[in-house]
Amino acid sequence: MTRSALTIEYALLGLLYQQPRHGYEIYQELLAEDGLSLVWRLKQSHLYALLAKLEQQNYVTATLEPQDSRPPRKILQLTPAGREAFLSWLRTPVPQGRQMRQEFLAKLYFAHRLEPTTSATLIDKQRDICADWLASLQNQADMLATERPFEWLVYQFRIGQIEAMIHWLDVCEQAPAAVGEHAA
Amino acid sequence: MTRSALTIEYALLGLLYQQPRHGYEIYQELLAEDGLSLVWRLKQSHLYALLAKLEQQNYVTATLEPQDSRPPRKILQLTPAGREAFLSWLRTPVPQGRQMRQEFLAKLYFAHRLEPTTSATLIDKQRDICADWLASLQNQADMLATERPFEWLVYQFRIGQIEAMIHWLDVCEQAPAAVGEHAA
């Protein structure tokens, strides 16, 4: 469950949220322009493995759609449980800074496309949390300023990263409408 | 070999660079104040597993030091190969931004303690590389400004992170002597 994997799964749920799709279609979607390909890259076989797992967990159900002279498409559809899991994931800010790089970006992607009205809420929540991190880090950094120079540097690093995130969140909010525009 | 692990191994080599130690001693060192505990946390059993691996790879050799009424200490010592691997790791800047968070911090930790004269070089090299990332990212962001708003946001995020890193590297250089002070 090395964080990255769990999140990819939510992203897959997100792609199924709008409409049922089959695996190959999802694969295309992941490679699409202005899509998630900048955030994650998945091998095809890995994708199918993940989808199978989601089926096992009862987040999706499958129905076969036969085709002539091609393997039948396995149309995947979110279950109520899957829907709920996805929405609750989508509305929850990430609890750790390192999860901004991929996980929050993914949430933002879907928030703009699927729930544009609440995307500002997500950003606000996340900014509050970032502000908490920042305060806590600054606090800890101050406490050990000179006696523990290495740890101080570590905190300075994190502080800088968080500050940049907060600044970036502001940019996100100022350019809100644009981001979702090219979606269905 | 999910990045994080490989790096921990180099950090272990670093702890053996100054002096031979046994596993339990390394474990203590990892928990020490102003040490690497802020960067990584290792379970004891995991540590022993990693040390065994380093032995297999011929980066360390072991000699048993008997004790009365205690398990014998297994004193670990760097081989020439281990020394070289560590030093070359130490002097090489990290090739990806996400490796700054743990890996570069670790390099800096050892650079200040073991090779203080070259730590400024490491910082400079890393800053150059960061500058390259930045230029490349800015370039790519400009190319897709309005047509691909999500990808643009992703780039903006990364740009902000890199800028903060560069700024932090400046701080590192300005507070140079202090960081190594409390080491042996």
Add this chain to the structure above:
DNA sequence: GGCCGCATGTAATCTGTTACATGATTCT
């Protein structure tokens, strides 16, 4: 008597990741 410190590992689990497999159709 019970807990902590010392000092070591092994053995199993868990899970991410990928190499490989299949096979028909259409385009060049």
Add this chain to the structure above:
DNA sequence: AGAATCATGTAACAGATTACATGCGGCC
């Protein structure tokens, strides 16, 4: 003839992580 697209997976590897195991001595 050969490559690419469509469409699916399985089976196995690799390697991170940890639960568990051991056992003595000293302290409260």
